[in-house]
Amino acid sequence: MLIPLILSGGSGTRLWPISRKNLPKQFLALSSDQTLFQQTVTRAQQLPDASAPIVVAADEHRFLVAEQLQELRVEGASILLEPIARNTAPAIAVGAMQAMSRDPDATLLVLPADHLIGDDNLFAEAVSRARPLAEDGWLVTFGIRPDRPETGFGYIQRGETLRQDTFQVRRFVEKPNADVAQSYVESGEFDWNSGMFLFHARRFLEELGQYAPEMLAAAQKAYDKANADLDFIRLDAASFSESPSNSIDYAVMERTTRAAVVPVSCGWSDIGSWDALWLAADKDHHGNRLEGDIIALDTSNSLVRSHPRHLVATIGLDNVVVVTTPDATLVARRDASQDVKKIVDALKSAGRTEHDLHRVVRRPWGSYDSLENGDRFQVKRIVVKSGAALSLQMHHHRAEHWIVVKGVAEVTCDDKVFLLAENQSTYLPLGSKHRLRNPGKVPVELIEVQSGSYLGEDDIVRFDDVYGRA
Numbered sequence: 475m476l477i478p479l480i481l482s483g484g485s486g487t488r489l490w491p492i493s494r495k496n497l498p499k500q501f502l503a504l505s506s507d508q509t510l511f512q513q514t515v516t517r518a519q520q521l522p523d524a525s526a527p528i529v530v531a532a533d534e535h536r537f538l539v540a541e542q543l544q545e546l547r548v549e550g551a552s553i554l555l556e557p558i559a560r561n562t563a564p565a566i567a568v569g570a571m572q573a574m575s576r577d578p579d580a581t582l583l584v585l586p587a588d589h590l591i592g593d594d595n596l597f598a599e600a601v602s603r604a605r606p607l608a609e610d611g612w613l614v615t616f617g618i619r620p621d622r623p624e625t626g627f628g629y630i631q632r633g634e635t636l637r638q639d640t641f642q643v644r645r646f647v648e649k650p651n652a653d654v655a656q657s658y659v660e661s662g663e664f665d666w667n668s669g670m671f672l673f674h675a676r677r678f679l680e681e682l683g684q685y686a687p688e689m690l691a692a693a694q695k696a697y698d699k700a701n702a703d704l705d706f707i708r709l710d711a712a713s714f715s716e717s718p719s720n721s722i723d724y725a726v727m728e729r730t731t732r733a734a735v736v737p738v739s740c741g742w743s744d745i746g747s748w749d750a751l752w753l754a755a756d757k758d759h760h761g762n763r764l765e766g767d768i769i770a771l772d773t774s775n776s777l778v779r780s781h782p783r784h785l786v787a788t789i790g791l792d793n794v795v796v797v798t799t800p801d802a803t804l805v806a807r808r809d810a811s812q813d814v815k816k817i818v819d820a821l822k823s824a825g826r827t828e829h830d831l832h833r834v835v836r837r838p839w840g841s842y843d844s845l846e847n848g849d850r851f852q853v854k855r856i857v858v859k860s861g862a863a864l865s866l867q868m869h870h871h872r873a874e875h876w877i878v879v880k881g882v883a884e885v886t887c888d889d890k891v892f893l894l895a896e897n898q899s900t901y902l903p904l905g906s907k908h909r910l911r912n913p914g915k916v917p918v919e920l921i922e923v924q925s926g927s928y929l930g931e932d933d934i935v936r937f938d939d940v941y942g943r944a
Contacts, residue, residue, distance in 0.1 A: 475577040476605075477675075478518035478527040479569040482511060482539060482587035483556055487818040487829070488747050488811075491802035492779070495830045500588035501538045504751060511587040512542050517594050518585060519548065521601055526550030528572050529587075530565040533557060536706050537838035537941065554700075557711035562669075563725035564717045567682055567693035568709060570675035581608050582678065584671040584722075590754055592741020600738035603640055604672040612636070612734040613681060614672040615643070615727060617665025619739040623655035626746060626812060628667035628723070630735050643733035646723060665737050669744070671722065678726070686725045692717035703942055748795040748804075748811040752777040776808070800833040800843075838941045839864055840917065852924040856910075858883070863911035865939035872926030872933060874902040876910070881918035884911040894920075907937060 486498025493499035500511040508516065518524055526548065531539045533555045543551050552572050556565060566584055573580040583601065591597050604614040617630045626649060633644030646667065650658065658664035683690045692713055699710035727733050743754040755763040755777070762770055766780030769787040778796045780786040786798055795811050797804045804814065821829040834843045839862035846853040858864070866886065876885070877899040885894055886909040887902055893913075894900060902908045904926060912918040936944040 475525050475580045476521060476523045477525050477573045477576065477580050477582055478515070478521075479566065479573065479582050479584045480511070480514055480518070480527050480529045480587050481562060481565055481569075481584065482529055482531040482535065483559055483565060484586075484588050485559075486588075487815045489745070489751070490814050490818050490829065491799045491804055492797060494828075494832055496534065497538070497832055497836060498535070498588070499745060500586075501535070501542065504745065505590055505755065509542060510590065510745070511539070512546055513591075514585050514587050514589065515543065515546060515548060517591060517597065518583060519546075520594065521583070521598055524583075525576070526552070528552045528554065528569050530554045530556060530569050532559070533708070538836065540705055541838075553706045555703075555706050555708050556714065557709055558715050560714065560717050560719045561721050563682065563686065563720045563722045564689055564693045564714065566671075566722055567679065567690060568697045568714075570678050571694065571697045572707070573675040574679075578676065580675045581605065582671075582673060582675045586669050586744070588745060589668070589670070590741075590743045590745050592754070594740075596738060596740040597742075600736050600740065601672065603638070604734075604736045607636060607640055607734050607736070608673050608677075611677055612673070612732050613678060613727065613730055614640075614734045614736055616668045616670040616672075617735045617737045618668050618742045619737050620659050620664065620666050621739075623652060623659050624666065625649055625652055625655050626750075627744075629655075629658055629664045630667050631664050632735060632737070636734055640734060640736050643727075643735050646728045665735060666742075667723070668742060671727075677732075681726050681730050681732070685729045686718065686720065689717050689720065689725060746812075748777055748797065748806070748814070749808045752795070752808060802828050838862070842922075845921075847929070850925055850927065850929075852929045854922040854924070856920050856922050858910060858912040858918040858920075860912055860915050860917060863940060864909055865934075865936040865941075865944060866907060866909040867937065868905060868907050868935045869926070869933050870905070870935070871928035872924045873904040874908075874925075875923040876900050876902065877921045877923075879919050879921060881912065881916050882914050883918045883920060884913050885909070886911070909938075 482500050484498050485495050486493035489499045501509050503509050529539055539553055573582050607614045629647040631644040632641040634642045696709040696714035701708045743750050745751050752763050757763050761775040763777045767785045768778050771789045773788045773791045776794045780798050793808045795806045795808055818829045840857040840859045843855040878894045878896055883894045888906050938944055
């Protein structure tokens with residue numbers, strides 16, 4: 475059984491301001507109508523003999539994963555929730571354990587959720603070449619044939635030939651400087667380290683036990699003590715936190731004697747910066763990638779992206795990135811876009827929230843958009859999906875007005891339950907127990923006006939919640 479293991483724990487700092495902690499890049503549609511996560515799942519599902527995927531994700535992204543799998547109509551997927559980030563090796567370990575619960579002889583295809591692949595057929599052919607190696611007990615990684623010297627990737631040097639166009643790994647190399655990267659490309663012996671792998675789940679756990687026994691023990695304990703929560707599997711937090719934090723490369727691949735590499739040229743990119751997205755994107759005859767409402771005069775070799783209902787105009791620019799969102803704008807040289815994470819660090823140090831949340835915040839029941847706020851008031855636009863409901867909740871410091879502008883809402887306020895149609899409103903006093911539910915088939919949209927001494931999102935006491943947040 476071939477089981478795709480999708481690693482989706484990234485925090486998304488390098489594509490700020492579009493990608494943020496609450497909505498990282500794997501859940502964004504950056505190159506097609508599907509998100510990067512959905513493209514990864516679809517690509518894996520199209521492989522021969524592929525079964526339902528296993529996804530390892532951060533707890534805060536669990537509803538994004540579930541919703542995007544549902545949009546693809548993927549059935550039978552397992553979603554493992556990491557209580558804390560511990561890098562790729564422990565995540566793959568618990569994924570391997572879940573795979574073996576389905577099939578003791580499962581073959582695991584490990585795929586990061588946030589990579590872009592231009593040619594799915596060439597990728598599938600590389601997986602086909604790798605499978606006989608996995609059957610022979612090799613831990614296979616996929617090396618990307620480099621088309622330029624790149625200092626942002628690690629490299630793999632090919633060694634002895636094993637089968638047709640497959641090789642034993644001679645060595646892994648850290649991100650080199652420009653001159654060394656140029657020599658690697660010219661030698662023809664090196665591939666980029668893609669972070670994608672294929673091996674028997676059992677073999678990986680055997681190698682992990684040999685080279686990182688403490689990690690294996692902590693992962694096994696966290697998996698054995700996991701709890702089911704709705705459609706999710708929650709790993710035991712205390713046990714998982716005992717695991718060392720390490721990548722699969724450092725923990726296993728650079729130490730094992732059974733590492734193999736399958737080279738492939740499939741239009742791969744890790745979309746690790748705005749410059750990388752520009753390189754991978756289709757561009758106009760000026761070398762520009764323009765997305766949204768853009769007027770670009772005397773502008774070349776640039777990526778310019780606007781958000782809906784917002785015009786961006788550029789004049790006399792070359793090799794720049796301009797990205798706008800409703801609450802933040804980034805302007806940078808393309809060759810400096812790897813340093814965007816420094817802005818995220820500065821936002822964190824200043825105690826700001828723009829690194830964490832978008833103005834539009836997704837929730838399992840829908841979303842809310844903070845339209846305006848000031849001293850003792852805030853205005854939100856709330857959208858509730860068909861059949862969805864907010865938690866039964868109460869606030870200590872604020873009262874709320876709800877005005878329905880689309881659909882029909884069912885409102886609970888203390889001991890009263892009633893319907894609100896379009897253009898109707900209601901008042902929810904401070905301290906009242908209240909809930910909003912959409913009983914209809916179309917989304918409910920309403921304007922919420924909050925007033926009070928404190929309007930933070932943490933002023934919520936939940937009494938009941940269909941999403942397990944109470």
